[in-house]
Amino acid sequence: xxxxxxxxxxxxxxxxxxxxxxxxxxxxxxxxxxxxxxxxxxxxxxxxxxxxxxxxxxxxxxxxxxxxxxxxxxxxxxxxxxxxxxxxxxxxxxxxxxxxxxxxxxxxxxxxxxxxxxxxxxxxxxxxxxxxxxxxxxxxxxxxxxxxxxxxxxxxxxxxxxxxxxxxxxxxxxxxxxxxxxxxxxxxxxxxxxxxxxxxxxxxxxxxxxxxxxxxxxxxxxxxxxxxxxxxxxxxxxxxxxxxxxxxxxxxxxxxxxxxxxxxxxxxxxxxxxxxxxxxxxxxxxxxxxxxxxxxxxxxxxxxxxxxxxxxxxxxxxxxxxxxxxxxxxxxxxxxxxxxxxxxxxxxxxxxxxxxxxxxxxxxxxxxxxxxxxxxxxxxxxxxxxxxxxxxxxxxxxxxxxxxxxxxxxxxxxxxxxxxxxxxxxxxxxxxxxxxxxxxxxxxxxxxxxxxxxxxxxxxxxxxxxxxxxxxxxxxxxxxxxxxxxxxxxxxxxxxxxxxxxxxxxxxxxxxxxxxxxxxxxxxxxxxxxxxxxxxxxxxxxxxxxxxxxxxxxxxxxxxxxxxxxxxxxxxxxxxxxxxxxxxxxxxxxxxxxxxxxxxxxxxxxxxxxxxxxxxxxxxxxxxxxxxxxxxxxxxxxxxxxxxxxxxxxxxxxxxxxxxxxxxxxxxxxxxxxxxxxxxxxxxxxxxxxxxxxxxxxxxxxxxxxxxxxxxxxxxxxxxxxxxxxxxxxxxxxxxxxxxxxxxxxxxxxxxxxxxxxxxxxxxxxxxxxxxxxxxxxxxxxxxxxxxxxxxxxxxxxxx
Numbered sequence: 068x069x070x071x072x073x074x075x076x077x078x079x080x081x082x083x084x085x086x087x088x089x090x091x092x093x094x095x096x097x098x099x100x101x102x103x104x105x106x107x108x109x110x111x112x113x114x115x116x117x118x119x120x121x122x123x124x125x126x127x128x129x130x131x132x133x134x135x136x137x138x139x140x141x142x143x144x145x146x147x148x149x150x151x152x153x154x155x156x157x158x159x160x161x162x163x164x165x166x167x168x169x170x171x172x173x174x175x176x177x178x179x180x181x182x183x184x185x186x187x188x189x190x191x192x193x194x195x196x197x198x199x200x201x202x203x204x205x206x207x208x209x210x211x212x213x214x215x216x217x218x219x220x221x222x223x224x225x226x227x228x229x230x231x232x233x234x235x236x237x238x239x240x241x242x243x244x245x246x247x248x249x250x251x252x253x254x255x256x257x258x259x260x261x262x263x264x265x266x267x268x269x270x271x272x273x274x275x276x277x278x279x280x281x282x283x284x285x286x287x288x289x290x291x292x293x294x295x296x297x298x299x300x301x302x303x304x305x306x307x308x309x310x311x312x313x314x315x316x317x318x319x320x321x322x323x324x325x326x327x328x329x330x331x332x333x334x335x336x337x338x339x340x341x342x343x344x345x346x347x348x349x350x351x352x353x354x355x356x357x358x359x360x361x362x363x364x365x366x367x368x369x370x371x372x373x374x375x376x377x378x379x380x381x382x383x384x385x386x387x388x389x390x391x392x393x394x395x396x397x398x399x400x401x402x403x404x405x406x407x408x409x410x411x412x413x414x415x416x417x418x419x420x421x422x423x424x425x426x427x428x429x430x431x432x433x434x435x436x437x438x439x440x441x442x443x444x445x446x447x448x449x450x451x452x453x454x455x456x457x458x459x460x461x462x463x464x465x466x467x468x469x470x471x472x473x474x475x476x477x478x479x480x481x482x483x484x485x486x487x488x489x490x491x492x493x494x495x496x497x498x499x500x501x502x503x504x505x506x507x508x509x510x511x512x513x514x515x516x517x518x519x520x521x522x523x524x525x526x527x528x529x530x531x532x533x534x535x536x537x538x539x540x541x542x543x544x545x546x547x548x549x550x551x552x553x554x555x556x557x558x559x560x561x562x563x564x565x566x567x568x569x570x571x572x573x574x575x576x577x578x579x580x581x582x583x584x585x586x587x588x589x590x591x592x593x594x595x596x597x598x599x600x601x602x603x604x605x606x607x608x609x610x611x612x613x614x615x616x617x618x619x620x621x622x623x624x625x626x627x628x629x630x631x632x633x634x635x636x637x638x639x640x641x642x643x644x645x646x647x648x649x650x651x652x653x654x655x656x657x658x659x660x661x662x663x664x665x666x667x668x669x670x671x672x673x674x675x676x677x678x679x680x681x682x683x684x685x686x687x688x689x690x691x692x693x694x695x696x697x698x699x700x701x702x703x704x705x706x707x708x709x710x711x712x713x714x715x716x717x718x719x720x721x722x723x724x725x726x727x728x729x730x731x732x733x734x735x736x737x738x739x740x741x742x743x744x745x746x747x748x749x750x751x752x753x754x755x756x757x758x759x760x761x762x763x764x765x766x767x768x769x770x771x772x773x774x775x776x777x778x779x780x781x782x783x784x785x786x787x788x789x790x791x792x793x794x795x796x797x798x799x800x801x802x803x804x805x806x807x808x809x810x811x812x813x814x815x816x817x818x819x820x821x822x823x824x825x826x827x828x829x830x831x832x833x834x835x836x837x838x839x840x841x842x843x844x845x846x847x848x849x850x851x852x853x854x855x856x857x858x859x860x861x862x863x864x865x866x867x
Contacts, residue, residue, distance in 0.1 A: 071377065072181040074385050079166045079174040081112045085767030086760045088114060090385070091178045091185050092411040092770075093205060096120070096395030096437075097212035098143075098327055099410035102178070102185055105147040105203060105217065106165040108237070114244045114767070117143045118410045118417065119329055121403040123472040124275035126252040130481055131490040137479060138471045140406065140417020141255045141275055142242045144284050144304070146325040148235035149219055153199055154310070155228035164191050164199070172198070180388045183209055183363040184356070198224035199313075208355060209362035212397040213332075213345055216324045218352050223313040232309045232321055234288045236261065236271050239303040244413040245768050247483045256282070260339075261305050263298040268346050269305040272339040274330075278472065281330035283338025285346035291320040322352045333400075366391055370433045372779055375808035382754045383782065386775035393772060394430055399440040402447060404470060405772065412769025418469040418477055419444075421558075422773035424504040424690075425729065428511065428780045432791075432813040435516045442512060445505050446525040448474025449532060452502075456536050462610070463536030464529070466505055468498045486661075486668035494563040494571040497556040499540070502533040503582035507690065510589050515791040517816035523601055527593055531609060534590030534619060537583040541622050549627040551575050552583060557638060559683035560727075561663050561673045565640060575639040577684045580626045585691075585699055587623040591616065624702055634715040635684045635707075647676040647722075660726040660762060679723045681730035685716060688737040692788065692799065713741060720745075728756040728774035736777075736785050739803055747805050753778050783811050787823055787830065791815055795843030795851070800830045800864045818842055825864075833859035 076087055091102025103115035118140050125138040153161040166174060166189065173190035185205040192198045200222040208214040221230045238261075242253035254276070261271035270285040288296075290309050297308040311319035326345035328338035349355065370391050374380040393409040404419035405426050423441060431438040445466070451474030452464035459465055467476035478496040483489070509530045513522035541550040554572030556563055557579055564571045594602055594616070605611065628635065631642030652659050659665060663673045663680065682689065687696055693709070700707035716737055725731055735750030752761065753774055760766040783789065786806060788799030796815060810824040820835040821842065832844060836857035844852045846862065854860050 069377070069381070071381055072179065072384065074178040074180060074381070076176040077174070079171065081167070083760070084112050084166075085114055087176060089411045089766050089768070089770055090758065091176060092389070092392075092409070093183065093185055093207040093215075094392040094395075094410050095207050095209045095212050096392065096397035097401060098207065098215075099392065100147065100205075100207055100215060101411065102176070103147065104166050104187060105149040105219070106151075106163075107167075108145075108148070109240065109243060112167070114412075115145045115147055115240075116244060116412065117145065117327070119143060119327070119331075120398065120401055120406070120410060121331065121472065122275070122280055122329055123417065124255040124278045124280070126255065126276060128251040130250055133481065135251070135479070135481055137251055137416060138418075138477050139242050139253070139255065139413065140410075140471075141280075142240050142244065142253075142413065143282060143327070144236060144238035144256070144271060144273065145240055146215065146236060146284055146286055146323065146327070147205075147217065148237045149203075149217070149232065149321065149323065150235075151201070151221065151230055151232045153193070153197065153223075153228060153313075154231055155195075155197060155226055157226075157228075158195060160231070161193055164201070170194075180384050181363065181367065182360045183207075183388075183392065184359075197226040199230070200224065204356075206356060206359045207392075208359050209366065209392070209395065209397075210358050212400075213326050213328060213342075214324065214349055214355065215327070216322065216349075216352055216355050219321045219323075221311065221313060221319045221321075223315060223317075225315060227314040228312075229310045230313050230319055232290075232311060234269075234286070234307045234309070234321065234323060236269050236284060236286055236304040238271050238273050238284075242413050246764075247485055248413070250483070259303050261300045261303070263300070263305055263307070264343060264347075266347065267296055267298070267307070268343055269298065269307055270339060270343050270346075271304055281338045283328040283340070283342035285326050285339070285342035287324045287346045287349065289322045289324075289351075324349045324352070324355070366395065369812075372782060372811045373809060374782060374806060376806065379754065379805070382758065383779055385758070386754075386778055389770050390426065390429065390772065390776045390779070394426070394434070394437050394441070396434060396437060399434075399436045401440065402444055403441075404444040405441055407772060408769030409772045412767065414765060414768035415469070416471070416477070418471055420469060421498070421501045421504040422729075423508055425732070425773035425780070426776040427508045428784055429776045431512050431515050432783065432815075435512070435518070435814055438508075438512055439516075439518065439521055442505075442509055442521070442529065443525060446529055449528060451475050453532065456539070461536055461539030463534070463539055464502065464532035465499065465536050466502045466533070468496045468501055484664045484667050486664045489667070491667065492571075495556060495560060497554065497563070497572050498558070498560070499552075499555050500558065500576070500579045500582060502536060503579070503586050506530045506533040506586045506589065507582070510593075511791075514793065515815060517793070522593070523597055527597060527601070527605060530586065530593055531590050531605060531611070534587045535609060535611070535615075537587055538615070538619050538622055541583070541626060544627070547627055549625045550622045551627045552580055555579050557683045558681060558686050559637060559679040561678065561680045562638065562641075564674055566644070566672070566675045573638045573640070575627050575629050577628050577635050577637060578686050580628055581687055581699060581703070582690070584623045584626045584703055587619045588702065591619055591623070624704065626703060628700070628703060628705055632718075633711065634718045635687075635711075637679065637684045637719070641677060644677045645675055647678045649721075658763065659724050662724040662726065677722050679719060681723065681725065681727040682719070682733035682737070685719055685737050686733060688712065688716065688740065689733045692790065693740065716741065725752075728753065728762070728771040729777065731756065732774050732777040732781070736781050739781065739785060739801070742801060746803065750778070750781060782806055782809055783813070783823075787825065789823070795845045796821075796832075797845045798830065798832070798862070799847050800825070800862075802828060802864055815842065828864050829861050830864055831859050831861045
């Protein structure tokens with residue numbers, strides 16, 4: 068029977084081992100360790116990795132005749148390494164054992180989502196019939212952000228002898244987890260020192276090459292039974308050896324307890340002695356395990372979504388697990404953003420993109436203090452965004468498409484097409500819409516939490532500076548009698564230039580322009596809400612006189628949005644591009660998700676075609692409900708009715724290759740809002756995208772955090788139509804038959820424990836008895852209902 072709280076693998080498959088490692092990663096919001104077998108080092112099959120949030124380093128590589136700098140989230144020393152072999156009393160020593168050993172007879176990996184533990188159970192049998200059972204239990208402690216531990220148990224079946232165990236600290240690691248980055252330098256660690264304390268605690272210290280971040284790692288290894296240790300040091304680590312007696316009635320246990328510090332930690336100190344002291348003083352494994360489980364229990368009580376659908380419920384729980392261990396309450400203490408691939412691997416170099424747009428809605432509802440911290444990461448990088456805007460000749464804040472440690476643009480200048488083997492110019496830094504994503508998250512955080520301290524402080528600065536940038540980026544075109552934004556990329560990412568153009572960028576991306584107009588309108592609204600003294604202060608600092616604010620208002624009402632053939636154009640001129648023979652390409656290549664790579668390898672370019680990588684114009688239907696979207700276009704003096712929007716959705720559905728995991732999520736969301744029959748197919752694809760490695764190798768490089776959080780958000784906000792605001796909670800539910808029963812608890816403006824239940828076409832909203840004050844519900848048709856503490860109200864959902 069499959070447990071609703073476990074994720075397991077019953078066979079060892081080298082071909083998919085890196086996917087297992089990503090999906091079995093354990094973390095606590097500060098650092099994470101991939102679910103690699105401790106017996107293995109990095110090779111073609113296995114890739115151990117440990118990553119600390121926000122620990123980046125920049126290296127320069129020679130690529131295609133150019134010197135190219137790339138900042139990476141650094142793969143830190145491996146604390147897991149443990150190898151072992153049998154020394155029978157009546158025969159020669161056996162080989163060192165790993166999952167790749169030919170004598171492996173049984174293998175099972177179990178990720179316990181409720182407890183946050185990873186168990187790996189193996190059984191080996193040699194040529195003499197001697198069997199050895201091995202069980203590893205691993206945690207990355209959720210309550211103590213510096214600790215991780217692994218307990219390994221050995222059991223002999225039908226023989227007596229000794230198991231020889233080597234416990235290692237290994238800093239001979241590089242960033243080599245992404246094949247297409249192999250031409251780039253990945254040797255980030257230098258200055259290695261190591262040793263073993265008199266009490267047996269092994270340690271190593273090193274630092275990152277250019278960012279000079281100090282790393283201190285210490286491991287206390289305890290065996291049962293206690294035996295004499297042989298210890299030695301290498302250039303890049305330590306080796307501790309043990310010989311443990313085994314027999315049918317005598318098990319042996321090895322517990323490694325690791326403490327990991329960096330020089331970025333607060334209060335500031337030398338990481339190495341801090342790690343040693345922490346490892347020495349750490350509780351025994353049973354105590355650590357109990358407190359770790361208790362921390363996860365609290366986390367689940369605050370963050371769980373319950374769906375009465377066996378397979379889907381398990382998938383959503385897995386997604387939630389990875390969201391919560393990437394962005395846990397521990398994250399609230401750090402200066403970090405939302406890494407697009409979690410802390411699970413090295414794809415995208417650990418950078419922060421716009422994925423927070425898909426992640427923060429869930430985090431804000433359940434862990435508002437974490438959401439606030441993630442927005443403060445952006446605020447601390449306002450100086451870099453302002454400098455980028457000035458360099459571009461405008462005012463305000465121009466946030467980078469890829470952000471890392473400093474807030475400067477970290478997008479690569481070249482990218483490799485694996486199909487053609489060619490390094491190509493990368494213009495994705497022109498995706499200026501990342502600023503609108505930040506502003507939108509600020510606004511929705513404020514609406515949901517009522518955190519006026521943040522909204523009047525850092526939040527106002529963020530949103531207003533993004534609005535100021537858009538006001539400068541827009542130029543008036545007398546021919547159109549409208550403002551235009553030129554030379555950008557939209558979320559599609561395929562189209563980085565017009566066919567035959569000498570310079571990159573496209574004009575008037577509908578998503579970019581519409582969201583820019585929304586940001587400026589919200590900026591004006593926020594200024595009106597600020598206390599008079601704060602408003603005057605910001606207007607003086609940001610040079611927002613009446614003329615500047617009048618310009619914001621004018622642009623927010625007259626930004627150009629192109630149309631063609633009765634639909635919204637993805638960008639100006641999209642309708643003039645050639646149509647692609649989709650069936651021909653599907654027949655030739657089967658999987659055409661990365662159509663851009665296919666065409667480039669054929670010496671063609673996707674810029675010539677009406678073909679999109681992912682939702683672009685349709686992103687508007689993801690961000691805004693129908694009423695809000697219609698109001699946005701009405702402010703721009705465009706008529707957008709349901710018929711035009713449905714035609715737009717249908718148009719782009721047939722012209723999208725879904726080369727991003729976010730694409731199926733957005734299409735599922737948009738179609739669900741239309742009660743379309745295909746909604747479930749797209750949503751299910753988003754649910755399965757990582758566990759089935761739908762993109763053919765990308766999951767092993769790190770999970771897709773935006774898609775995981777977005778699938779949860781669709782059940783919570785999407786199906787219920789939940790939108791939080793100062794007036795109350797708007798609820799506009801619809802029926803999605805595959806998700807007929809669900810429930811979740813969330814925070815709204817100081818009300819903890821607001822609960823929504825969806826049961827057979829009815830929706831219930833309740834408040835716990837201990838809450839102060841009422842909550843106003845705003846139902847379709849602007850009908851208002853007040854829910855008092857201890858009450859529950861039920862409403863029937865209109866059928867489609």
